Amino acid sequence: MRLGNWLALFVAVVLAAEIARLVRQRALRRERWRRFFNHRTTSWGLGILAFLIIIAIAAPLVAPYPPGDPLGIVDLKNHAPSWTFLLGTDVLSRDVWSRLAWGARVSLGIGALGALVAVSLGTLVGASAGYYRRWVDALLMRGVDVGLALPRIFILLMAVALWDGLPFAALVLAIGLTSWFGTSRLVRAEVLSLRERDFVVAARALGAETGRIIFRHVLPNAAAPIIVSAALGVGNVLLLEASLSFLGIGVAPPNPSWGNMIADGASTIYTAPWTILFPGLAISLVVMSLNAVADGLRDTLDPREEAA
Amino acid sequence: MIAWLVRRLVASLAIIFAVVTFVFILIHVAPGKPCAEIDIDADPAVCAALTKQFGLDKPLHVQYWRYLVELAHGNFGYSFSLHRPVRDALAETIPFTLQLAGAALVLDFLLGLGLGIYQAVRVNRLPDVILGNATLFLYSLPTFWLALILMLVFAEKLAWFPVSGPNDPIICPIVDSLYCVADRVWHLVLPALTLGLVGAAGTARFQRAAMLEVANEDYVRTARAKGVPERRVVLCHQLRNALLSFITRFGLAFPFLLTGAVLIERIFAWPGMGRLAFEGILTRDYPLVTATALIASTVVVFGNLLADILMGVADPRLRVRASADVEIVPA
Numbered sequence: 001m002r003l004g005n006w007l008a009l010f011v012a013v014v015l016a017a018e019i020a021r022l023v024r025q026r027a028l029r030r031e032r033w034r035r036f037f038n039h040r041t042t043s044w045g046l047g048i049l050a051f052l053i054i055i056a057i058a059a060p061l062v063a064p065y066p067p068g069d070p071l072g073i074v075d076l077k078n079h080a081p082s083w084t085f086l087l088g089t090d091v092l093s094r095d096v097w098s099r100l101a102w103g104a105r106v107s108l109g110i111g112a113l114g115a116l117v118a119v120s121l122g123t124l125v126g127a128s129a130g131y132y133r134r135w136v137d138a139l140l141m142r143g144v145d146v147g148l149a150l151p152r153i154f155i156l157l158m159a160v161a162l163w164d165g166l167p168f169a170a171l172v173l174a175i176g177l178t179s180w181f182g183t184s185r186l187v188r189a190e191v192l193s194l195r196e197r198d199f200v201v202a203a204r205a206l207g208a209e210t211g212r213i214i215f216r217h218v219l220p221n222a223a224a225p226i227i228v229s230a231a232l233g234v235g236n237v238l239l240l241e242a243s244l245s246f247l248g249i250g251v252a253p254p255n256p257s258w259g260n261m262i263a264d265g266a267s268t269i270y271t272a273p274w275t276i277l278f279p280g281l282a283i284s285l286v287v288m289s290l291n292a293v294a295d296g297l298r299d300t301l302d303p304r305e306e307a308a
Numbered sequence: 309m310i311a312w313l314v315r316r317l318v319a320s321l322a323i324i325f326a327v328v329t330f331v332f333i334l335i336h337v338a339p340g341k342p343c344a345e346i347d348i349d350a351d352p353a354v355c356a357a358l359t360k361q362f363g364l365d366k367p368l369h370v371q372y373w374r375y376l377v378e379l380a381h382g383n384f385g386y387s388f389s390l391h392r393p394v395r396d397a398l399a400e401t402i403p404f405t406l407q408l409a410g411a412a413l414v415l416d417f418l419l420g421l422g423l424g425i426y427q428a429v430r431v432n433r434l435p436d437v438i439l440g441n442a443t444l445f446l447y448s449l450p451t452f453w454l455a456l457i458l459m460l461v462f463a464e465k466l467a468w469f470p471v472s473g474p475n476d477p478i479i480c481p482i483v484d485s486l487y488c489v490a491d492r493v494w495h496l497v498l499p500a501l502t503l504g505l506v507g508a509a510g511t512a513r514f515q516r517a518a519m520l521e522v523a524n525e526d527y528v529r530t531a532r533a534k535g536v537p538e539r540r541v542v543l544c545h546q547l548r549n550a551l552l553s554f555i556t557r558f559g560l561a562f563p564f565l566l567t568g569a570v571l572i573e574r575i576f577a578w579p580g581m582g583r584l585a586f587e588g589i590l591t592r593d594y595p596l597v598t599a600t601a602l603i604a605s606t607v608v609v610f611g612n613l614l615a616d617i618l619m620g621v622a623d624p625r626l627r628v629r630a631s632a633d634v635e636i637v638p639a
Contacts, residue, residue: 145323146326148608149605150330150331151566151585151604153566153567154570155331158331158335159334159338162589163339235448247571266575276456280449280450283448284445287448287449
């Protein structure tokens with residue numbers, strides 16, 4: 001770690017804390033959003049997420065070494081954490097902290113994009129099924145039943161393992177395409193009740209097009225569960241990607257992802273436990289923060305639980 | 309009720325059939341031939357003979373029809389990579405997965421329910437806050453990472469438990485004495501603990517929320533008002549009603565256990581079905597993969613069906629609706 005990296009890291013921490021504080025300040029001004037910060041963990045979750053996103057964006061600044069560079073295969077292999085190598089080095093003498101920072105881009109990117117694909121698809125299917133009902137509903141929901149019964153990990157293993165050298169985008173797509181079933185059920189239930197509400201009936205009576213009704217009137221009112229499931233979805237996709245990478249078929253090795261960092265370190269856990277400790281903590285930190293933020297969002301956006 | 313059950317059974321079988329079809333097509337259209345995976349330098353002539361022997365040169369729909377006919381006779385086909393019938397391989401590995409998943413499930417539910425109830429009783433006080441954060445942390449962990457950490461601490465550093473494998477290969481190659489049963493349980497602790505702890509954290513969070521949801525119901529307030537002892541209020545009034553949503557959770561536990569099994573069995577060298585499936589996929593062992601997918605989806609579908617039936621048993625309101633021929637929509 002050089003002085004510049006420490007400086008960048010310090011700025012990242014301050015910036016994250018400041019973002020969390022600003023969001024909190026703005027939220028507390030609004031009656032409805034005050035509940036968002038009911039749990040103390042929500043502020044922490046927001047701050048940690050902000051910090052990791054900043055680290056991912058500023059990876060070249062906070063990481064002292066390129067993520068794939070062996071620093072000295074003879075004497076710097078499995079180096080314990082120190083001031084020079086903040087989180088130690090791995091079996092190929094690569095700096096764990098640098099890989100963690102660069103891996104944040106890959107892991108958070110896959111999490112966000114995979115969840116985006118899953119939630120968009122789930123919303124689209126759920127809204128169509130709930131709005132059109134009849135055979136559209138029957139057809140789509142039977143499909144969802146099958147999707148939920150698919151052993152997802154097998155399907156992904158097959159998709160990723162059998163088509164060798166799958167590009168990054170295909171991995172995201174494969175994860176997204178197998179993760180939307182739950183969301184679609186959720187959205188369908190919501191749309192089924194919304195479509196009978198007066199404002200939707202009124203819009204229909206005024207002759208609004210179906211697409212317009214769904215996107216302008218129905219879906220905005222179903223936003224709460226969709227947003228919450230998106231927040232949880234990012235965490236799930238992140239865990240899934242980590243599992244796949246751990247099995248050696250996710251993100252291809254020279255690129256660091258938190259999952260394949262654990263996979264690389266698994267063979268040396270007894271001599272160099274730090275190689276798996278930190279990426280694992282990073283994953284759980286993100287998922288934990290997302291869960292905390294989702295809890296807060298649920299409290300804010302779902303007025304039904306006001307009593308609790 | 310009977311009509312509902314029959315309809316659900318037929319629907320379940322249809323879902324499993326669809327899953328098998330999907331997996332069958334997916335693995336057959338995937339690039340790569342099983343022959344090349346078994347032996348890289350295989351003689352092309354041998355390869356062609358094998359392909360012919362297993363009928364892999366036939367068009368896909370012919371192979372599919374053949375597979376279905378075999379399946380209808382209770383035959384899962386012949387594994388290319390293991391050189392033995394898939395049924396034998398499954399019969400050997402399924403007991404291991406059952407032991408692992410069973411132990412994990414017991415830990416998951418007992419610990420999860422206990423913690424959830426305890427937290428709900430002490431809501432927003434120190435024990436609840438501490439346990440709430442602890443369960444949130446556990447719930448957010450990648451299971452395979454927890455497995456490695458537990459292995460590092462309890463197997464390597466403290467040496468309380470064995471590192472991997474289902475039993476001691478020298479003293480107990482087969483389980484034939486009480487000592488060997490104990491040996492199996494000893495080997496089971498770490499893998500089951502990994503899956504069980506992560507599951508229990510989820511169950512605890514779920515159960516706490518379910519308990520709090522009914523805590524404000526009128527019947528709970530009435531029970532308190534008429535002087536029912538607190539213990540009885542919690543266990544008989546709150547818990548009985550909170551258990552309804554727990555049943556839904558029960559149905560959801562199976563996919564989690566199956567997914568976990570693939571990773572955990574690999575890490576702990578546990579010779580179960582998850583590991584078998586993973587190796588089958590890597591060697592493009594079509595019959596093996598399709599059979600494991602069939603079993604996995606059967607477990608998930610019937611787990612859900614069982615949860616719905618239990619729901620009907622536990623909640624008379626649903627029974628009435630079911631007999632009135634209305635579809636049960638899980639909450």
